[in-house]
Amino acid sequence: xxxxxxxxxxxxxxxxxxxxxxxxxxxxxxxxxxxxxxxxxxxxxxxxxxxxxxxxxxxxxxxxxxxxxxxxxxxxxxxxxxxxxxxxxxxxxxxxxxxxxxxxxxxxxxxxxxxxxxxxxxxxxxxxxxxxxxxxxxxxxxxxxxxxxxxxxxxxxxxxxxxxxxxxxxxxxxxxxxxxxxxxxxxxxxxxxxxxxxxxxxxxxxxxxxxxxxxxxxxxxxxxxxxxxxxxxxxxxxxxxxxxxxxxxxxxxxxxxxxxxxxxxxxxxxxxxxxxxxxxxxxxxxxxxxxxxxxxxxxxxxxxxxxxxxxxxxxxxxxxxxxxxxxxxxxxxxxxxxxxxxxxxxxxxxxxxxxxxxxxxxxxxxxxxxxxxxxxxxxxxxxxxxxxxxxxxxxxxxxxxxxxxxxxxxxxxxxxxxxxxxxxxxxxxxxxxxxxxxxxxxxxxxxxxxxxxxxxxxxxxxxxxxxxxxxxxxxxxxxxxxxxxxxxxxxxxxx
Numbered sequence: 001x002x003x004x005x006x007x008x009x010x011x012x013x014x015x016x017x018x019x020x021x022x023x024x025x026x027x028x029x030x031x032x033x034x035x036x037x038x039x040x041x042x043x044x045x046x047x048x049x050x051x052x053x054x055x056x057x058x059x060x061x062x063x064x065x066x067x068x069x070x071x072x073x074x075x076x077x078x079x080x081x082x083x084x085x086x087x088x089x090x091x092x093x094x095x096x097x098x099x100x101x102x103x104x105x106x107x108x109x110x111x112x113x114x115x116x117x118x119x120x121x122x123x124x125x126x127x128x129x130x131x132x133x134x135x136x137x138x139x140x141x142x143x144x145x146x147x148x149x150x151x152x153x154x155x156x157x158x159x160x161x162x163x164x165x166x167x168x169x170x171x172x173x174x175x176x177x178x179x180x181x182x183x184x185x186x187x188x189x190x191x192x193x194x195x196x197x198x199x200x201x202x203x204x205x206x207x208x209x210x211x212x213x214x215x216x217x218x219x220x221x222x223x224x225x226x227x228x229x230x231x232x233x234x235x236x237x238x239x240x241x242x243x244x245x246x247x248x249x250x251x252x253x254x255x256x257x258x259x260x261x262x263x264x265x266x267x268x269x270x271x272x273x274x275x276x277x278x279x280x281x282x283x284x285x286x287x288x289x290x291x292x293x294x295x296x297x298x299x300x301x302x303x304x305x306x307x308x309x310x311x312x313x314x315x316x317x318x319x320x321x322x323x324x325x326x327x328x329x330x331x332x333x334x335x336x337x338x339x340x341x342x343x344x345x346x347x348x349x350x351x352x353x354x355x356x357x358x359x360x361x362x363x364x365x366x367x368x369x370x371x372x373x374x375x376x377x378x379x380x381x382x383x384x385x386x387x388x389x390x391x392x393x394x395x396x397x398x399x400x401x402x403x404x405x406x407x408x409x410x411x412x413x414x415x416x417x418x419x420x421x422x423x424x425x426x427x428x429x430x431x432x433x434x435x436x437x438x439x440x441x442x443x444x445x446x447x448x449x450x451x452x453x454x455x456x457x458x459x460x461x462x463x464x465x466x467x468x469x470x471x472x473x474x475x476x477x478x479x480x481x482x483x484x485x486x487x488x489x490x491x492x493x494x495x
Contacts, residue, residue: 011237011240011241014237015233015234015237018233018236018237019229019230019233019234022226022229022230022233023226023229023230026222026225026226026229027221027222027226030221030222030225031193031216034195034214034216034220035195035214038167038195038197038212038214039195039197040159041159041160041165041167042167042169042197042199042210042212043199044159045158045159045160045169045180045210045212046199046201046210048153048154048157048158049152049153049171049201049208049210050201050202050203051154052085052152052153052154053152053201053202053203053205053206053208054202054203056086056120056134056145056147056203056205056206057119057120057134057203057205057206059079059083059086059145060120060134060136060143060145061120061136063076063089063136063138063141063143064136064138064141064142064143074091076089076091076143077089079145084148084151085147085148085149085151085152086145086146086147086148087131087146087147087148088145088146089143089144089145089146090107090143090144090146091141091142091143091144092107092111092141092142092143092144093140093141094139094140094141094142098144100144103123103124103133106123106124106133107123107124107133107135107144109123110122110123110133110135110144111123111135111136111137111142112137114135114136114137114142115137117204119136119204119205120134120135120136120205121134121135121136121205122134122135122205122206122207123135123144125173125174125176126176127149127171127172127173127176127177127178128176128177128178130148130149130150130151130178131146131147131148131149132146132147132149132206133145133146133147134147134205134206149171149178149208150178150180153180160181162180162181163181165181165183166183166184166214166215166216167181167183167212167213167214168181168182168183168184168185168212168213168214169181169183169210169211169212170210170211171201171208171209171210171211172208172209172211173207173208173209183213183214183215184215185213185215191215191217191218192215192216192217192218192220193215193216194213194214194215194216195212195213195214195215195216196211196212196213196214197211197212198210198211198212252355252356252358252359255352255356340383341381341382341383341468342381342382342383342384343379343380343381343491344379344380344381344382344384344387345377345378345379346377346378346379346380346416346423346425346488347375347377347378347416348377349384349387349388349391350370350391350414350416350425351370352388353388353391353392353395354368354370354395354414356392357392357395357396357399360396360399361399364399364402364403364410365407365410366399366402366410366412367412368395368412368413368414369411369412369413369414370413370414370415375416375417378416378417378418378423378424378490379423379490379491380423380470380488380489380490380491381468381469381488381489381490381491381492382468382470382488383464383467383468386464386467386468387464387468387488389460389461389464390461390464390465390472390486391425391486393457393458393460393461394425394427394461394484394486395412395414395427396457397427397457397458397484398412398427398428398429398431398482398484399412401429401431401432401481401482402429402430402431404431404432405430405431405432409430410429410430411428411429411430411481412427412428412429412430413426413427413428413429414426414427414428415428418490419487421489421490422470422487422488422489422490423487423488423489423490424485424486424487425485425486425488426483426484426485426486427483427484428477428481428482428483428484429481429482430477430480430481431480431481431482432480432481433476433477433480433481433482434474434476434482439474439475439476442458442474443458443459443462443472443474444459445459458472458474465486465487465488468488468489469488469489470486470487470488470489471486471487472484472485472486472487473485473487
């Protein structure tokens with residue numbers, strides 16, 4: 001499982017990177033939309049509150065322009081019944097004090113400022129209770145409005161639900177604050193993202209700052225969209241992985257097919273060489289015996305003509321058989337190794353062979369150990385196909401030797417190095433090893449220690465190695481197992 005995870009680590013990283021990039025993009029887009037909605041709602045709330053403040057300015061300006069009433073009737077006192085947010089209206093003659101003696105000083109100061117500025121001015125402010133007083137100085141009467149600020153909010157047209165909206169809205173002035181809607185702010189500003197916007201109301205006489213705050217927690221991110229993106233990326237990466245795996249499997253199959261064809265041709269050449277070797281001796285004996293019989297018959301001829309003809313035919317048939325075997329060998333003979341040698345990096349050949357046999361390693365539950373990243377390239381002079389076949393045969397023999405070993409104990413180690421003017425490749429397994437009586441005959445044609453084997457693989461590998469100017473040997477290792485060593489000449493250094 002660990003080996004599989006390591007092999008697929010690049011794909012996991014690609015999926016994580018794509019998921020992370022997409023998640024950041026989706027989250028940023030959602031946060032930008034949230035901020036846009038937040039600013040839109042705050043601007044609407046600011047416009048509504050500004051309209052209310054301007055309306056109070058207009059009421060005071062209208063009172064100052066009206067003809068003053070005489071007698072005990074004061075029509076301005078009917079304003080609270082029209083505007084529920086106006087709590088009380090006070091009127092003062094310039095020669096008379098303000099009716100509210102407790103706040104007379106503040107009202108007189110605001111009246112003086114109002115006359116100087118020629119507009120209404122703020123007299124008293126109690127934002128904690130949501131109250132303030134607005135004064136306008138005029139002739140012959142000055143007026144003061146006691147206003148309920150909390151009641152001035154036009155909830156009917158309000159863009160947000162004051163109970164459920166996460167936006168906190170408040171009016172601030174001179175260190176005082178009136179919360180219009182509480183919102184939902186975390187005690188920890190770091191837990192998420194915070195939006196803030198502050199704008200002064202569009203009324204010079206009532207310069208309150210409308211302050212809005214909005215905190216977005218991690219739970220408000222579009223996790224469903226992010227999960228959908230992650231799933232889509234998983235499907236995409238899985239498709240790419242499957243396509244690449246199919247492509248690699250196809251290339252591996254093509255390479256194995258090529259090696260199999262070469263191996264069959266080489267095995268056929270080895271077979272023909274063995275057959276020629278085995279048949280040449282009896283054919284030579286037949287030829288020698290026929291020639292001796294011919295000479296004997298020549299010495300004692302009861303029927304010299306017939307005997308001479310018969311022996312002549314035997315000689316001709318024996319020679320014909322030898323010629324047939326020779327022609328067969330020439331037709332199907334294995335090409336000589338070393339005929340097309342070139343510089344090859346031994347590590348690359350081993351890696352290519354192990355890549356081709358990766359399904360076999362997985363099938364036999366063998367994790368081959370080969371790490372040549374820290375070594376300098378070992379360049380040998382060899383024929384590419386022949387070297388590939390030798391490495392392939394050695395690895396397959398090692399896998400077959402490990403079949404009788406419990407899966408948890410199977411070890412296969414491949415190493416590459418130098419020994420003087422030769423490159424060295426060793427393949428070591430911890431199988432049962434080679435029987436002492438079989439070791440001297442291991443590279444003989446048609447000798448096999450495995451039931452059903454043809455006994456041509458190691459013989460062919462040794463022949464190929466010798467044809468390239470190298471050698472192949474085998475030995476047992478302690479405490480158990482076998483080691484095959486391939487020696488090939490190193491590439492001569494450039495002058």
